[in-house]
Amino acid sequence: xxxxxxxxxxxxxxxxxxxxxxxxxxxxxxxxxxxxxxxxxxxxxxxxxxxxxxxxxxxxxxxxxxxxxxxxxxxxxxxxxxxxxxxxxxxxxxxxxxxxxxxxxxxxxxxxxxxxxxxxxxxxxxxxxxxxxxxxxxxxxxxxxxxxxxxxxxxxxxxx
Numbered sequence: 635x636x637x638x639x640x641x642x643x644x645x646x647x648x649x650x651x652x653x654x655x656x657x658x659x660x661x662x663x664x665x666x667x668x669x670x671x672x673x674x675x676x677x678x679x680x681x682x683x684x685x686x687x688x689x690x691x692x693x694x695x696x697x698x699x700x701x702x703x704x705x706x707x708x709x710x711x712x713x714x715x716x717x718x719x720x721x722x723x724x725x726x727x728x729x730x731x732x733x734x735x736x737x738x739x740x741x742x743x744x745x746x747x748x749x750x751x752x753x754x755x756x757x758x759x760x761x762x763x764x765x766x767x768x769x770x771x772x773x774x775x776x777x778x779x780x781x782x783x784x785x786x787x788x789x790x791x792x793x794x
Contacts, residue, residue, distance in 0.1 A: 635792040637661035638698055641709030642721045644672050647740040647772045651781060652709045655738065658785035659792075667694040668720035690726060691719035701731035705792055708753065712741035715748045717756065725756035732757060736788055738765040740772060763787050
């Protein structure tokens, strides 16, 4: 069975987790690239506003065919308790191509339920597993155990 990790990352935290998951599963990985510049404080503020307003963004064309994977693991930061605009665009575009999905996120706060609930609605599917990692865990590299458990679960699910 084939798996793909797809992620959006503004600061690099979500990228770190995505790379760990892809390495653990020995699977393909693809980054969602936003065409809008979201760097710096102004980019950060606009990102939060777009997310709060549930706006979508224009993203660069993807290289991987989502429909050819048995499992797509989707990663995102939490922006203003919502789905980031680039990920919203990806989920809206690809929702009919998912067979099985899993979610992971990076966040500064303590609650990923709003993000994951919104991702479920946009994807039109229930994820087989979810993982949240705090930004402080990424900085301190204290996320490896959590990611390992997540990868082990997904690896077992792929064998079924």
